[in-house]
Amino acid sequence: MPAFSNVPDGSRLDVAAQLLALLGDTATELRDDPQLEALTLAVSADLPVLLWGEPGIGKTAALTQLAEALSLPLTTVIASVHEPSDFSGLPVVGDDPATQGVPMAPPDWAVRLVRAGRGLLFLDELSTAPPAVQAALLRVxxxxxxxxLRLPPGVRIVAAANPRTSAADGWELSPxxxxxxxxxxxxxxxxxxVRGLGGTWPTTALPLLDPALLPDAVAFARRAVCGLLAARPNLVHQLxxxxxxxxxxxxxxxxxxxxLRLIAFATAAGTSREVLSALVRGAVGDGPGLELLASIDRMDLPDxxxxLADPAAAVLPERGDLRQVVLDxxxxxVRNRPEEARWNAAWALLSLALDTGAPDLVVVPAATLAALRRDDWQVPATIDRLAGAVSLSQRADRALARTGGGGR
Structure with missing residues (x-):
């Protein structure tokens, strides 16, 4: 018989509790978490968030950590086990319904949130809620x-859903x-x-908004979204x-x-491009979101x-695609206003690009720039270096094509 059988009956659960306490005695370490950062910014922006993920991967644990970090009481409502009336309210007949009407009584969890004045409302299993319940949730x-009842401004809403392929009796969300x-x-x-099961779970420093950046963040976000939609009006609404x-x-x-709101919050918090990408694509979808991100990249490019006015002070983008856009x-x-001084300045910029980046990026700009030369313009000394790099790059391209290794 195992040693556990020798423990008096009244103490068996006490021993089990000691073992559970040891299993729960874990340490934490600081670790960047772009997922949690994106969630935190969206919650801070007072936008409803829907977490999509397979069952058992830690969505609820992330919400618990976020609620603790923001000092918000967490209220969990399993959407799939509720009736529409649990969200739209139950009719309560008063003394004189013809005069007073029939009020819709809210559920107890909503009353608790109103009394607290703040909280994190977690609507779990949203994808298994039937269409009638989803319709009732629209107003919430x-x-x-x-x-x-109207939920106070201090309440934030986060939902979670499993993909239909892994949800029990799952439904697609209504548009x-x-x-x-x-x-x-x-x-x-x-x-x-693996590290958490070994006893050390991560904790994340939540993003903080810089008060000094707020006006510029709002202006930047408006310029980004309005600039894209002005150029691509068909993106305004695409069902x-x-x-x-x-x-x-x-x-x-x-x-x-x-x-727009998410860009402003991400800018004020100085978040990474990875976090901004997740937020933007999570709002408008992958295609429009990527177009918006590309538009934002172009906004930051130097004029x-x-x-051309001061090539010596120029700083070119590190990313190859953005550097190519700048050189083009x-x-x-120069083509729009051809002058010898501007032509020479452009060669200086191509020389800088050659010194600080991949040589193949200057091939097309150099060939185009050379074709713009007027007969009375002196050839700058830097053109010899560039000509050598262009020739070498072109020979490499031809060799690569001959060996069937295209697609650089």
Whole structure:
């Protein structure tokens, strides 16, 4: 018989409790978590968030950690086990319904949130809630109303859902409900799980907004979104054609407003591009979101005229695609106003690009710039270095093509 059998009956659970306490005695370590950072910013921006992920990967644990970090009481409501009346309110007949009407009584969890004045409302298993319940949730998510009660401004809403393939009796989200959320994909990190099971779980420093950046962040976000939509008006509203896509993020005036708010918050917090990408794509979808990110990248590019005015002080982007755009813009500026001094300045910029980046990026700009030369313009000394690099790069391209290794 195991030693456990020798323990008096009254103490067996006490021993079990000691073992459970030892299992729960874990340490924490600081670790960057882009998922949690994106979630925190969206919650800070007072936008409803929907976490998509397979069962058992830590969505609920992340919400618990976030609630503790923000000092918010966590209220969990399993959407799939509730009736529509649990969100729209139960009718209560008063003394004189013909005069007073019939009020809609809210559920107890909503009353507790109103009394507390703040909290994190977690709507779990949203994808297994039937369409009638999803319809009742529309008013909760958009208007923050539960029956006759209005949830206070201090309440934030986060939901979680499993993909339909892994949800028991799952339903696709209705387009009106899906378009009210910022959709974030939640995945587990193998290293985090292994290290956590070994006794050390991660903790994350939540992003902080810089008060000095707030006005500029708002101006930047408005310029980014309005600039894209002015150039691409068909992106303002695009209802997806298939049912599955309609249950995720897609562009509408409402979701573009959410994207604008998220860009402002991400800018004020100085977040990484990875976090900004997750937020923007979670609001308006992958395609429009990537277009917006590309537009934001172009907003940060230096003005070709500024570069031509002082090539010695120029700082070119590190990313190859952005550097290529800048060099093409410089050559286009010289083409639009061809002058010898501007032509020479452009060669100086190409020389800088050659010294600080991949030589193949200067091949096309150099060839185009050389074709712009007037007969009376002196050839700058830097052109010999560039000609050698261009020739070498072109020979490498031809060799690569001959060996069938194209697709650099």
């Amino acid at each position: 998510v958009l208007e923050r109303r539960v029956g006759a 009106p409900l899906a378009n009210r959320f910022v959709h974030l994909q939640w995945k587990h990190d193998h290293d985090v799980v 997806p054609k298939n049912e599955t896509s309609r249950g995720g993020p897609w562009p509408s005036p409402r979701s573009w407003e959410m994207a 070709p005229e500024v570069l 813009g410089v050559v286009a500026a």
